[in-house]
Amino acid sequence: MKSRIILFLVALLVWSLLSWVPDWQHLLVGIFVAWFVAFITGDLFIRRAHVLKHFSRYWYFVSLYLPTFLWECLKANLDVAFRVLHPNLPINPGIVKVNTSLKSDTALTFLANSITLTPGTLTVDIDKDNNVLYVHWIDVQAKDVESATKIVVERFENILRRIFD
């Protein structure tokens, strides 16, 4: 039920941003649409609603995660641009295996997305039972699990554990 209410509020917010400038007709339609969406998919949205009350998580998200993410994203783009423009195409690709200690679905999703948008790496699959991620790496620097984990995952894991777990 909590999950439904949260999804209703989020959907209403997105709707009113989409139909900016707000007036009562848009809001009325938005309330119906948001209610419908919450009714259909509400129980899938969030499983542990109590974490939304920990305000330090928002602070960590804004102050630690966002700057790291944006910086890595920019580096990733310059990296790809360099590889693509280089006449010899300096790539050394392969799929490596990395460990993660994160548990919750949201944290794993964000970890996989962050890995995909950071330099040279792309998450291919997650094995949730063994806590293993398979990562395609455009320039393989380490083939064994431990050192690959150190290079690929650790930048984000410590931050994401504080935010989502």
Place this chain on the structure above:
Amino acid sequence: MIDFIGLIFICIGFAFDVFGCLGLVRLPDVYNRLQAATKCVTLGTCSILFGTFLVVGVTSAGIKALLCMVFLILTSPVAAHAVARGAHRSGVKLWAGSVIDKYAEDREGEV
């Protein structure tokens, strides 16, 4: 002034989108191409949208551009996972110069 900064963002975005498309043509296999496609096109398109927001200001179009950025960042890596996983599962081989494929080693027993 703010229009000018917006135009700079739009130009950077165009440049990265072009690099992404160039990567799609030049890189050898589907996984490497996905790398170029997700990274460059995500940041390039976000940069264009942010430049649009700066140019038009807090109007109906500007707020839609910001919302599009959020959805793009959330969805494009997920689409890339889906394509990469589907490609690997349906037997698309890695490029011949690839050095390692742990995923194929671990999935040997399964069908």
